[in-house]
Amino acid sequence: MLEPNDQSETRASEDEFRDEDGAIRHDFLERVRDAVTHHDSAVLRRLVGALHEADTGDLIEALEPDLRPQLIELMGKDFDFSALTEVDDAVREEILEELPPETVAEGVRELDSDDAVYILEDLDRQDQVEILQQLPATERIVLERSLLYPEESAGRRMQTEFIAVPPSWNVGQAIDYMRETADLPDRFYELYVVDPDQKLRGAVALDRLLRTKRPESVLDLMDEDRRRVKATDDQEEVARMFERYNLVAAPVVDENDRLVGVLTFDDIVDVIEQEAEEDIMALGGVGPEEELSDPVWVTAKGRFTWLFANLLTALMSAWVIKQFEHSIEKMVSLAVLMPIVASMGGNAGTQTMTVAVRSLATRDLSDANAARFARRELLVGLLNGIAFAVIMGVIAVVWFNVADLGLVIALAMVCVLTAAALGGFVIPLALTKLGVDPAVSSGPFVTTITDVVGFFSFLGIATLWFGLR
Amino acid sequence: MLEPNDQSETRASEDEFRDEDGAIRHDFLERVRDAVTHHDSAVLRRLVGALHEADTGDLIEALEPDLRPQLIELMGKDFDFSALTEVDDAVREEILEELPPETVAEGVRELDSDDAVYILEDLDRQDQVEILQQLPATERIVLERSLLYPEESAGRRMQTEFIAVPPSWNVGQAIDYMRETADLPDRFYELYVVDPDQKLRGAVALDRLLRTKRPESVLDLMDEDRRRVKATDDQEEVARMFERYNLVAAPVVDENDRLVGVLTFDDIVDVIEQEAEEDIMALGGVGPEEELSDPVWVTAKGRFTWLFANLLTALMSAWVIKQFEHSIEKMVSLAVLMPIVASMGGNAGTQTMTVAVRSLATRDLSDANAARFARRELLVGLLNGIAFAVIMGVIAVVWFNVADLGLVIALAMVCVLTAAALGGFVIPLALTKLGVDPAVSSGPFVTTITDVVGFFSFLGIATLWFGLR
Numbered sequence: 001m002l003e004p005n006d007q008s009e010t011r012a013s014e015d016e017f018r019d020e021d022g023a024i025r026h027d028f029l030e031r032v033r034d035a036v037t038h039h040d041s042a043v044l045r046r047l048v049g050a051l052h053e054a055d056t057g058d059l060i061e062a063l064e065p066d067l068r069p070q071l072i073e074l075m076g077k078d079f080d081f082s083a084l085t086e087v088d089d090a091v092r093e094e095i096l097e098e099l100p101p102e103t104v105a106e107g108v109r110e111l112d113s114d115d116a117v118y119i120l121e122d123l124d125r126q127d128q129v130e131i132l133q134q135l136p137a138t139e140r141i142v143l144e145r146s147l148l149y150p151e152e153s154a155g156r157r158m159q160t161e162f163i164a165v166p167p168s169w170n171v172g173q174a175i176d177y178m179r180e181t182a183d184l185p186d187r188f189y190e191l192y193v194v195d196p197d198q199k200l201r202g203a204v205a206l207d208r209l210l211r212t213k214r215p216e217s218v219l220d221l222m223d224e225d226r227r228r229v230k231a232t233d234d235q236e237e238v239a240r241m242f243e244r245y246n247l248v249a250a251p252v253v254d255e256n257d258r259l260v261g262v263l264t265f266d267d268i269v270d271v272i273e274q275e276a277e278e279d280i281m282a283l284g285g286v287g288p289e290e291e292l293s294d295p296v297w298v299t300a301k302g303r304f305t306w307l308f309a310n311l312l313t314a315l316m317s318a319w320v321i322k323q324f325e326h327s328i329e330k331m332v333s334l335a336v337l338m339p340i341v342a343s344m345g346g347n348a349g350t351q352t353m354t355v356a357v358r359s360l361a362t363r364d365l366s367d368a369n370a371a372r373f374a375r376r377e378l379l380v381g382l383l384n385g386i387a388f389a390v391i392m393g394v395i396a397v398v399w400f401n402v403a404d405l406g407l408v409i410a411l412a413m414v415c416v417l418t419a420a421a422l423g424g425f426v427i428p429l430a431l432t433k434l435g436v437d438p439a440v441s442s443g444p445f446v447t448t449i450t451d452v453v454g455f456f457s458f459l460g461i462a463t464l465w466f467g468l469r
Numbered sequence: 470m471l472e473p474n475d476q477s478e479t480r481a482s483e484d485e486f487r488d489e490d491g492a493i494r495h496d497f498l499e500r501v502r503d504a505v506t507h508h509d510s511a512v513l514r515r516l517v518g519a520l521h522e523a524d525t526g527d528l529i530e531a532l533e534p535d536l537r538p539q540l541i542e543l544m545g546k547d548f549d550f551s552a553l554t555e556v557d558d559a560v561r562e563e564i565l566e567e568l569p570p571e572t573v574a575e576g577v578r579e580l581d582s583d584d585a586v587y588i589l590e591d592l593d594r595q596d597q598v599e600i601l602q603q604l605p606a607t608e609r610i611v612l613e614r615s616l617l618y619p620e621e622s623a624g625r626r627m628q629t630e631f632i633a634v635p636p637s638w639n640v641g642q643a644i645d646y647m648r649e650t651a652d653l654p655d656r657f658y659e660l661y662v663v664d665p666d667q668k669l670r671g672a673v674a675l676d677r678l679l680r681t682k683r684p685e686s687v688l689d690l691m692d693e694d695r696r697r698v699k700a701t702d703d704q705e706e707v708a709r710m711f712e713r714y715n716l717v718a719a720p721v722v723d724e725n726d727r728l729v730g731v732l733t734f735d736d737i738v739d740v741i742e743q744e745a746e747e748d749i750m751a752l753g754g755v756g757p758e759e760e761l762s763d764p765v766w767v768t769a770k771g772r773f774t775w776l777f778a779n780l781l782t783a784l785m786s787a788w789v790i791k792q793f794e795h796s797i798e799k800m801v802s803l804a805v806l807m808p809i810v811a812s813m814g815g816n817a818g819t820q821t822m823t824v825a826v827r828s829l830a831t832r833d834l835s836d837a838n839a840a841r842f843a844r845r846e847l848l849v850g851l852l853n854g855i856a857f858a859v860i861m862g863v864i865a866v867v868w869f870n871v872a873d874l875g876l877v878i879a880l881a882m883v884c885v886l887t888a889a890a891l892g893g894f895v896i897p898l899a900l901t902k903l904g905v906d907p908a909v910s911s912g913p914f915v916t917t918i919t920d921v922v923g924f925f926s927f928l929g930i931a932t933l934w935f936g937l938r
Contacts, residue, residue: 023837054714175679179680188676210648211653212648240491244523246523246738265738266717269711269737270712272738273741276746276749277827277831279745280745280749281824283752284819284820284823285819290824292833292842300852303817304853307820311857321808325801329798335794338808339787339924342808344776344779347754348772351755351775362746368493368531369761376765379769380765384772384776387769388780
């Protein structure tokens with residue numbers, strides 16, 4: 001039972017912890033830092049003990065790396081390990097390496113299985129084994145089993161604590177069971193009706209249970225139509241389903257349709273956020289795993305790969321330009337104007353590519369409407385191609401006072417913006433067909449197309465038109 | 470009560486509606502199309518009547534625009550208007566314009582207030598009034614009030630249907646109330662304890678209610694610590710809070726702390742998805758409002774703005790190049806190599822900018838750690854600058870057989886990658902300080918910096934080194 005008055009004295013209040021902008025207060029952080037360095041676990045418990053796990057996580061990230069494991073050890077049993085699910089992967093791994101396996105095992109024991117798996121899954125197999133060995137057999141088996149499911153699968157994310165009732169029960173029996181059982185999951189939103197062989201029959205939402213009189217059978221309340229998630233399903237697919245049908249929770253079944261776990265909306269919110277994050281990062285040329293807490297060296301190496309891919313693209317453009325050296329020597333204004341054509345193409349290509357990648361991710365774009373999408377993009381490319389042909393044509397004539405130069409750049413502009421539209425959707429679609437994540441790999445290909453077409457069309461048309469060869 | 474057996478005959482099953490990839494089956498769509506064109510409302514009711522609102526929404530989007538309002542009119546009272554919350558804005562607006570206001574009013578009446586507001590909010594004020602006038606006074610007042618809250622505020626998204634109980638009640642009374650009241654919200658996850666003057670005291674989660682014996686007072690179960698959302702709070706702030714604390718629902722209060730509505734996780738999932746979408750689109754140079762269903766003309770116009778901003782950037786680069794015309798005439802290899810420098814800078818700048826924009830959005834980057842972030846990025850830029858200086862230096866020497874050209878491009882590479890790191894975080898931070906969305910506006914500024922620095926440093930160093938002036 002919550003007894004708010006007893007706790008209010010010792011609990012760090014919201015206002016004590018965060019300022020108006022939601023940042024951690026400087027003096028609060030200072031007091032925690034002091035307590036850790038002076039090994040004052042009493043003060044530490046008072047300050048941190050009653051924080052929400054998410055706040056404790058933020059606090060840990062704000063501390064210096066060497067103080068983090070010290071804080072956890074000083075707090076002992078009062079440290080809630082679920083706070084470690086709220087910090088960056090790099091921070092968590094560093095902390096777990098510092099802590100003795102017994103401490104980690106003891107902390108992990110207190111967690112729901114999904115949080116425990118989340119903490120264990122990124123560790124080396126050897127570290128995992130060391131920690132798992134410290135756990136009682138029943139808990140170890142559950143965690144081992146979850147860890148066997150593929151990464152980013154429903155089985156990895158699910159919680160194995162759930163409430164299952166037999167089909168013969170009525171509402172009253174279900175409610176009495178919950179009142180009398182001490183060891184219920186921390187939070188739950190549904191009950192599940194299962195046969196004696198653990199086969200899932202259906203789910204009963206708590207609000208349905210509460211609006212129904214005691215003698216009613218759970219079978220009458222049950223939603224059997226509800227989709228079940230297979231433990232091996234990919235988390236992204238599951239997230240789309242949650243989102244589409246506004247599910248608060250969904251039962252997870254094994255290959256024999258037996259209930260093995262539950263996924264809840266909060267897991268799914270994390271997945272949605274994470275997948276969107278990955279797309280944003282990938283489109284910006286940053287590895288999805290990059291985190292602010294990574295060492296500089298790791299970040300630099302991660303970004304190097306993408307920049308190197310871009311260098312190859314740029315070298316290809318340079319090769320195209322080299323074929324027209326004579327033209328440029330005879331008419332240096334071509335060198336001045338050529339980056340404009342390439343850059344407009346690159347930007348237009350990125351626009352189409354962004355829409356294509358995002359629509360593929362949200363399943364708004366599929367084979368069914370790909371042709372329509374292609375037509376639209378080509379038309380948009382053509383329209384803007386004509387618009388910028390006129391604008392750039394006029395600018396070139398006014399600037400360089402050569403009427404034909406305006407015509408040449410105008411023609412090149414139409415070519416490159418049409419090519420950009422084409423490349424912007426063909427590349428992501430083709431990569432998807434090949435099973436490659438279009439968000440990660442489309443960029444360099446699209447830029448290659450727009451750069452090569454941009455330089456080649458502008459310099460090529462100019463060479464022909466002015467007879468520069 | 471659900472009576473699955475009675476419905477199973479008439480209900481279009483999942484497999485009938487979608488294929489394995491989750492796309493709508495071709496023959497199902499064909500049958501719906503037929504039914505609409507033949508005005509066969511009986512068949513239509515059987516096919517569409519029992520679909521989930523999200524599926525109905527997808528179905529509507531898949532139909533030809535002129536069939537959409539026809540389908541709704543043919544289905545009459547059996548059409549669930551919440552399906553209209555699942556379609557693109559442009560599709561919804563078109564449909565609502567075609568339908569008579571009485572039909573819309575009747576459909577909106579059946580909805581929870583949040584769905585009703587969602588459908589009404591994008592209409593012209595005049596259309597809104599026309600529809601609202603058809604509603605009974607009580608419902609009209611509730612909707613009018615929600616529409617008065619700012620766009621993208623909690624007040625706009627909240628549902629005004631909720632269960633409030635007095636502080637004097639015990640668990641038994643609360644459960645009896647729910648069993649006896651017919652007009653409860655469709656779905657709910659918490660009860661709220663309110664004083665007689667409607668002031669919010671706290672929330673009681675349904676699972677807490679269910680594990681507690683009847684005589685216990687609701688006050689003892691109540692979580693009073695729970696943050697309340699103010700109706701005027703921005704939806705993005707609220708989403709961060711839901712996400713941080715894994716909330717399933719949160720009470721919304723007015724300026725006097727009176728309970729006026731409830732936000733639930735599903736609203737928040739939509740907000741998170743929408744905000745991530747906006748960032749992705751904005752970073753790709755596409756307006757956040759662009760939808761696949763927009764007319765070509767609208768899309769072209771929306772993208773034109775971004776391309777035009779990019780043209781100004783490109784013209785500035787061209788002007789820089791023009792200052793070095795003489796150098797290029799004397800040494801045309803400069804024209805071949807200069808786009809490489811600019812392009813590497815542009816890509817490195819985009820990397821830093823992407824990380825900065827995303828970290829600002831998730832509040833991982835703030836004033837507190839801005840200096841550390843800046844140091845990190847500069848160091849990463851410098852490291853990769855040196856790496857690519859070496860690589861490009863060697864390539865230039867081998868390719869053009871001029872030893873000094875390698876040195877020149879190496880120096881320029883270090884300059885531009887450092888400038889890219891600097892621009893990549895200064896611009897988003899500065900725009901945020903100025904109250905401008907960094908996702909939308911950072912791109913052109915960052916590219917301007919990297920292009921100008923890229924061309925200027927390479928051509929400038931070359932001119933000095935080779936004495937080309």
